[in-house]
Amino acid sequence: MKNLIGYVGFGVVFLLLTLVASFITVDWGLEKGYGEPYWGDSKLATEGQKIVTSAGCLHCHSYRGQLGQVTGPSLDAVGLRLNNPKVIETFIRNGSGIMPAYKDKLTDEEITLISEWLSTFKSPYEER
Amino acid sequence: MENNNVSFPNSDNVASKFLLTSAFYLIAVGLTGLIMAVLLVKPDFFPDFISFIAIRGIHIQAIIFGWLSMALMGAMYHIIPRIVNRDLFSKGLGNLHYALMHVGIVIVVVTLLMGFNTGREYLEPVLFINIAVVLIWLIFFVNILMTIIKGNVPKFSPALNFMVLSILYLGVNYLWANFGFWSGVRDNLAIWTFAHNAVNGWFMFALVGIFYYIIPKMTGLEEKDAPYPHFLSKLHFIAVCIFIPPSVLHHLLYNEAPVNLFWKIAGEWTSVGMLIPTFVWFYIVAISIKNSKKKLGVAGKFVVATMIFYLMNCVQGSSQSIRFINDFTHGTQWVVGHAHLALFGFISFGAFGFTYWLLSQYYGENSYSVNFGNSHFWIAIIGFLGMFIPLTIAGLIEGSMRGTADFYTIREAIQPYLLTRGVFGFVTFISFILFATNIWKVISVAKQNQFKPIRKDGIDITG
Numbered sequence: 001m002k003n004l005i006g007y008v009g010f011g012v013v014f015l016l017l018t019l020v021a022s023f024i025t026v027d028w029g030l031e032k033g034y035g036e037p038y039w040g041d042s043k044l045a046t047e048g049q050k051i052v053t054s055a056g057c058l059h060c061h062s063y064r065g066q067l068g069q070v071t072g073p074s075l076d077a078v079g080l081r082l083n084n085p086k087v088i089e090t091f092i093r094n095g096s097g098i099m100p101a102y103k104d105k106l107t108d109e110e111i112t113l114i115s116e117w118l119s120t121f122k123s124p125y126e127e128r
Numbered sequence: 129m130e131n132n133n134v135s136f137p138n139s140d141n142v143a144s145k146f147l148l149t150s151a152f153y154l155i156a157v158g159l160t161g162l163i164m165a166v167l168l169v170k171p172d173f174f175p176d177f178i179s180f181i182a183i184r185g186i187h188i189q190a191i192i193f194g195w196l197s198m199a200l201m202g203a204m205y206h207i208i209p210r211i212v213n214r215d216l217f218s219k220g221l222g223n224l225h226y227a228l229m230h231v232g233i234v235i236v237v238v239t240l241l242m243g244f245n246t247g248r249e250y251l252e253p254v255l256f257i258n259i260a261v262v263l264i265w266l267i268f269f270v271n272i273l274m275t276i277i278k279g280n281v282p283k284f285s286p287a288l289n290f291m292v293l294s295i296l297y298l299g300v301n302y303l304w305a306n307f308g309f310w311s312g313v314r315d316n317l318a319i320w321t322f323a324h325n326a327v328n329g330w331f332m333f334a335l336v337g338i339f340y341y342i343i344p345k346m347t348g349l350e351e352k353d354a355p356y357p358h359f360l361s362k363l364h365f366i367a368v369c370i371f372i373p374p375s376v377l378h379h380l381l382y383n384e385a386p387v388n389l390f391w392k393i394a395g396e397w398t399s400v401g402m403l404i405p406t407f408v409w410f411y412i413v414a415i416s417i418k419n420s421k422k423k424l425g426v427a428g429k430f431v432v433a434t435m436i437f438y439l440m441n442c443v444q445g446s447s448q449s450i451r452f453i454n455d456f457t458h459g460t461q462w463v464v465g466h467a468h469l470a471l472f473g474f475i476s477f478g479a480f481g482f483t484y485w486l487l488s489q490y491y492g493e494n495s496y497s498v499n500f501g502n503s504h505f506w507i508a509i510i511g512f513l514g515m516f517i518p519l520t521i522a523g524l525i526e527g528s529m530r531g532t533a534d535f536y537t538i539r540e541a542i543q544p545y546l547l548t549r550g551v552f553g554f555v556t557f558i559s560f561i562l563f564a565t566n567i568w569k570v571i572s573v574a575k576q577n578q579f580k581p582i583r584k585d586g587i588d589i590t591g
């Protein structure tokens with residue numbers, strides 16, 4: 001019993017310590033605005049993040065290889081490829097190929113908001 | 129240590145239920161995977177109401193909580209009472225847990241199809257289901273804990289240590305990720321904390337614990353006959369405890385992930401450190417299999433395959449955690465291949481192995497068809513490698529095209545590989561059906577016996 005508690009206790013305590021330490025200090029020392037626009041804290045970015053997550057965009061797309069999946073094209077430079085919020089809006093509204101149409105799933109305001117936010121995504125690929 | 133006078137009716141009752149039904153969730157996993165493989169090649173093949181997002185969630189949740197958790201919990205319900213030499217604390221709680229698992233999975237599938245989805249990978253179910261999952265986990269944990277407290281814990285048992293730690297890892301990480309209400313990079317970190325620790329903590333620790341119990345029994349090399357020094361199992365345990373928690377950060381290396389250099393380096397090098405326990409455990413199992421005193425049969429085939437895929441998986445995992453390799457493979461189909469290597473090649477093959485072995489202990493070695501078992505093994509291997517190799521190649525192609533002007537043609541370039549994956553995915557699906565048929569055979573044998581274990585020569589061989 002002593003051995004069991006000792007070994008398992010060590011494992012759990014170390015897990016908890018790492019969780020607490022990493023969650024507190026994970027972004028210490030980074031300059032302000034690091035990772036904009038996706039990680040930004042403007043109203044557009046916070047609202048946009050919320051909608052993009054809950055609508056399921058990240059089940060196919062990703063941003064800079066962070067959150068999200070690899071099925072659809074990444075959102076890194078969507079603002080360069082589709083260089084007008086209206087174009088992005090059309091894609092979201094009507095879908096294309098495997099991408100479902102979102103015109104009945106999101107409100108008009110939500111679609112406009114994320115299109116605007118996505119059109120600021122202009123990270124060039126060369127900067128890897 | 130073990131006493132043949134103790135019988136385990138509660139444990140047999142609960143464990144056999146879990147082991148006999150987990151296989152059928154695998155069909156749901158295969159079916160959803162197949163639908164997605166078709167959708168990726170021909171997006172308009174299915175009517176619109178089959179949504180990729182819902183199917184993807186079901187695929188993940190069915191494999192985590194349907195197939196793998198059920199199989200692992202079943203094995204734990206069998207093994208832990210035998211290690212502490214006392215019957216399971218409560219049959220009622222065990223059966224309640226069993227029933228709630230089915231209800232929970234059905235609710236998860238229905239809500240995902242209805243569109244309730246948090247959008248967080250691996251954590252798709254919404255809040256009220258999360259609370260239910262925590263309650264189900266508590267029922268499981270209390271039952272196991274009471275069994276251990278009332279039982280006779282051996283002085284040092286790596287199997288028991290790993291299994292108890294795995295249950296706690298599941299609980300701690302599930303609570304942390306679901307009820308933390310994190311935002312920004314911390315939300316990202318919470319998702320990966322669960323995704324990584326569910327696989328590397330819950331699944332791997334549980335399987336390691338189960339193998340620490342099963343392999344000596346299977347090979348007839350128990351206690352002092354063990355062909356490896358015992359300090360290796362202690363080293364194995366301590367090494368995984370130290371290396372696994374910080375290695376979560378290797379999911380946040382790529383590009384300008386808002387993570388500071390300290391945690392990036394910690395994530396990289398603890399992942400490389402994972403090679404130590406990997407090779408230690410591989411040695412322990414390999415040397416046992418090599419010196420086996422008994423015939424290994426179908427289960428042994430799966431154990432050997434499990435260990436080979438485990439080694440492949442960990443070498444791949446550690447190397448892709450180094451930043452300059454990660455830059456190439458991150459966010460490509462390579463990762464999809466790696467995920468299938470871990471959950472299918474490693475954990476599922478292990479689960480096939482121990483399911484066959486435990487069921488043969490319950491209902492005799494003739495309860496399932498050996499020919500079916502062998503075809504299941506080879507078809508699963510062909511199907512799996514046929515999925516894994518094209519995905520890995522597609523990932524390398526994607527990685528090499530990503531920084532160039534050819535970026536726009538990536539989808540066309542990897543299309544043939546996705547098609548190959550779909551074809552071999554079908555082969556894999558056939559192997560799942562073979563497995564389920566085989567389990568169905570065991571069920572029909574067990575039914576004649578009112579699901580009571582058949583003892584050879586009147587001796588409790590399940591001990």
